[in-house]
Amino acid sequence: MPRVSPYLARCPRRVLLWLTLWAAALADPVKDSAALLQALDSALSQDEATALLAPHMDNLQSLGQQVMEKVVLRQWWDLARDIVAKSHKQQVDLSFAVRSAVRSLKEEADELLRTLNPKYGLAQQVTPAFQWAQNDTSIFLTIKYTVRWNAPGALEVTEPSVNMSGNFFNFSGLGKHSNNKYRYFLSLDLFDNINADVSTWSSASVGRLSVTLRKRWARKWPRLLWEKKAKIANMHVWMEMQEKLDSTLGGMSSVSNSPITCGATNKLYCIGTDTCKKSANCSQCPGKTEPDLEAFLCAGKPSEKASLGFQDTDMDEHQLGGEIKITRARHDFDVDTYSVFWGKDDRNKLEMTDGKEALVGEALSSSLDLQVRLPQSTLIPDGATHLLVFSQNGYGEYSDPGSLVLKDAALPKAKPGGLVFDDEDGEKGAVRGRVTVLRAENEHKISEYSLHWGRSSTRRSSSSSFISDVRKEEGKDVSHWISHQKIPEGATHLLAFSKNEFGEHPAPASVKIVDKTKPCLEKGADDCPSGVQVSVDSDPDPQQLQVKVAITPAKAESSIDAYALFWGKQSCDSGVENAKNGHIRDFKVGESMEADLPVDTLVPDGSTHLLVFARKDGLGESDFCVSVPIEDNREAEKKEL
Ligand SMILES: *[C@@H]1O[C@H](CO)[C@@H](O)[C@H](O)[C@H]1NC(C)=O
Ligand SMILES: *[C@@H]1O[C@H](CO)[C@@H](O)[C@H](O)[C@H]1NC(C)=O
Ligand SMILES: *[C@@H]1O[C@H](CO)[C@@H](O)[C@H](O)[C@H]1NC(C)=O
Ligand SMILES: *[C@@H]1O[C@H](CO)[C@@H](O)[C@H](O)[C@H]1NC(C)=O
Numbered sequence: 001m002p003r004v005s006p007y008l009a010r011c012p013r014r015v016l017l018w019l020t021l022w023a024a025a026l027a028d029p030v031k032d033s034a035a036l037l038q039a040l041d042s043a044l045s046q047d048e049a050t051a052l053l054a055p056h057m058d059n060l061q062s063l064g065q066q067v068m069e070k071v072v073l074r075q076w077w078d079l080a081r082d083i084v085a086k087s088h089k090q091q092v093d094l095s096f097a098v099r100s101a102v103r104s105l106k107e108e109a110d111e112l113l114r115t116l117n118p119k120y121g122l123a124q125q126v127t128p129a130f131q132w133a134q135n136d137t138s139i140f141l142t143i144k145y146t147v148r149w150n151a152p153g154a155l156e157v158t159e160p161s162v163n164m165s166g167n168f169f170n171f172s173g174l175g176k177h178s179n180n181k182y183r184y185f186l187s188l189d190l191f192d193n194i195n196a197d198v199s200t201w202s203s204a205s206v207g208r209l210s211v212t213l214r215k216r217w218a219r220k221w222p223r224l225l226w227e228k229k230a231k232i233a234n235m236h237v238w239m240e241m242q243e244k245l246d247s248t249l250g251g252m253s254s255v256s257n258s259p260i261t262c263g264a265t266n267k268l269y270c271i272g273t274d275t276c277k278k279s280a281n282c283s284q285c286p287g288k289t290e291p292d293l294e295a296f297l298c299a300g301k302p303s304e305k306a307s308l309g310f311q312d313t314d315m316d317e318h319q320l321g322g323e324i325k326i327t328r329a330r331h332d333f334d335v336d337t338y339s340v341f342w343g344k345d346d347r348n349k350l351e352m353t354d355g356k357e358a359l360v361g362e363a364l365s366s367s368l369d370l371q372v373r374l375p376q377s378t379l380i381p382d383g384a385t386h387l388l389v390f391s392q393n394g395y396g397e398y399s400d401p402g403s404l405v406l407k408d409a410a411l412p413k414a415k416p417g418g419l420v421f422d423d424e425d426g427e428k429g430a431v432r433g434r435v436t437v438l439r440a441e442n443e444h445k446i447s448e449y450s451l452h453w454g455r456s457s458t459r460r461s462s463s464s465s466f467i468s469d470v471r472k473e474e475g476k477d478v479s480h481w482i483s484h485q486k487i488p489e490g491a492t493h494l495l496a497f498s499k500n501e502f503g504e505h506p507a508p509a510s511v512k513i514v515d516k517t518k519p520c521l522e523k524g525a526d527d528c529p530s531g532v533q534v535s536v537d538s539d540p541d542p543q544q545l546q547v548k549v550a551i552t553p554a555k556a557e558s559s560i561d562a563y564a565l566f567w568g569k570q571s572c573d574s575g576v577e578n579a580k581n582g583h584i585r586d587f588k589v590g591e592s593m594e595a596d597l598p599v600d601t602l603v604p605d606g607s608t609h610l611l612v613f614a615r616k617d618g619l620g621e622s623d624f625c626v627s628v629p630i631e632d633n634r635e636a637e638k639k640e641l
Pocket of ligand 2: 163165168187
């Protein structure tokens with residue numbers, strides 16, 4: 001409890017008032033300041049306000065910023081200075097409220113001074129500075145809220161308004177800059193008509209308006225305004241943008257006239273010759289002989305066809321789906337609609353059973369992406385062989401359509417009938433030989449067979465599985481020769497898929513790879529010959545032998561067809577490479593393992609050994625061998641000496 005002073009103790013009414021104020025001071029400052037603000041509002045003088053605030057002067061923190069603001073706005077300067085002085089001692093920051101209130105007073109005062117100018121308040125109408133650029137289909141404008149492009153201007157406008165129609169573009173907006181009010185107004189009387197429905201504008205960027213005007217006809221304009229001599233002081237070509245766009249214009253040359261320029265001299269525009277004609281002379285305008293006085297145009301049906309592109313993305317047979325892309329006629333600007341029909345040939349529309357023409361869809365020439373969508377699973381109508389596109393406008397349809405042969409994407413219906421392969425390569429881990437692809441039962445829609453390594457009878461190896469494509473031959477099996485190839489890691493099968501330009505039948509034919517090997521892949525293995533013996537040479541002549549040769553067969557002979565006996569230049573222990581010096585004979589497994597080399601058997605030069613290899617027909621001779629040295633009996637030579 002605060003100490004109650006003797007003075008207050010003697011005056012009970014004052015005590016009550018004091019207590020009320022004191023309680024208010026301690027109460028929630030927000031709730032309290034609302035009451036206080038109201039009290040200040042109705043205060044008639046600075047004295048009254050001073051009395052109201054007196055209880056709070058020692059606790060300025062409890063006063064809201066709004067109270068401070070109010071004091072300043074009521075211009076009780078003595079009281080305000082007093083509070084600010086005290087705020088420093090109490091370390092309370094009231095600067096925000098003070099500054100904001102003073103600013104608003106100052107503005108009011110300035111505005112009062114400005115109104116001394118009799119013209120003040122009337123927005124001055126000015127033409128804003130702007131830049132323009134074009135590409136084939138569009139005009140790009142940037143309008144800056146200032147009269148000179150490089151001068152600062154208003155950051156934003158209120159009440160922006162844009163009206164477009166025919167060849168007119170009008171913009172207005174209100175803005176403030178350097179203590180002046182402006183009405184920015186720009187009216188452009190353009191070279192040619194625009195398509196207002198698809199033209200856009202945005203005031204999103206600071207200080208400027210961005211506009212994209214869509215040309216009614218996609219052509220390069222020679223200038224922005226129809227009048228050659230018309231000058232707008234603050235008009236500039238948007239060089240930076242135009243340089244970028246020029247590359248997309250691809251050397252397109254500018255036209256010279258338009259319905260607007262011709263209309264100005266009451267003539268009509270002839271598109272084909274890009275000239276103005278008297279209405280009676282439209283008969284001389286190629287393809288457009290009907291004078292249209294309202295449009296200032298020698299008019300007529302379109303006289304050029306568009307072209308079509310389509311790739312069926314529906315893989316079911318007899319069904320189509322995907323986007324039909326239309327490439328517009330190059331010089332025909334006056335086409336409004338491109339209509340796509342089913343065709344019974346490359347010129348004539350298919351007639352449906354109800355006698356109607358078979359329309360697929362239409363694309364408006366004004367859309368940037370000319371496309372007609374064929375929903376997936378669209379059935380091809382009976383008799384339809386083509387897609388046709390007709391150019392149309394208000395005057396009719398050009399009789400000569402663009403056309404495209406229908407190509408129904410469908411995957412092959414069947415896998416190959418089978419796959420046959422016999423390895424003819426004796427090396428382990430490698431194959432060689434002819435793969436035969438047996439013809440598919442249903443060869444419809446198959447153009448080739450695709451050979452792959454498989455990690456199972458149905459799945460391709462995960463990397464580099466492709467071996468080769470083999471062209472289908474109607475009614476025949478086809479084959480591919482694999483010359484010595486390492487079997488990729490993990491590959492266990494050869495697979496063949498039926499294939500065409502649209503894709504592959506999902507299931508392959510397969511054959512398990514049997515990696516055939518020749519005998520005796522490792523030295524001393526059970527399927528290597530065990531040994532070879534030779535008797536003493538009984539032919540006394542040098543370079544001639546007469547001996548008995550005996551082979552000790554391999555322990556396991558199932559993979560051996562025969563043993564091959566060779567002259568050798570070295571023993572098998574010294575390596576087999578280049579050791580052979582001539583074949584002597586074979587010993588078939590199951591027959592005698594002994595043989596006589598008769599008298600006068602010539603020994604090839606350099607032979608020091610007899611070598612024996614194991615052999616498997618079709619795969620070749622083993623890489624390892626057994627050997628025995630030969631000793632040439634040269635008795636006769638010595639005798640001669
Ligand atoms: C011209 O500009 C429009 C609007 O930005 C754009 O859609 C169109 O693709 C442009 N034309 C070319 C040829 O790039
Ligand atoms: C644009 O302004 C001009 C000049 O004020 C006026 O003649 C024309 O009718 C206006 N056009 C549109 C579309 O607002
Ligand atoms: C656009 O048209 C409306 C209605 O006619 C008009 O109030 C407005 O001022 C026009 N704006 C411009 C820029 O011409
Ligand atoms: C109209 O055709 C006539 C006869 O061919 C020709 O003399 C005249 O110059 C043409 N006028 C225009 C404006 O093309």
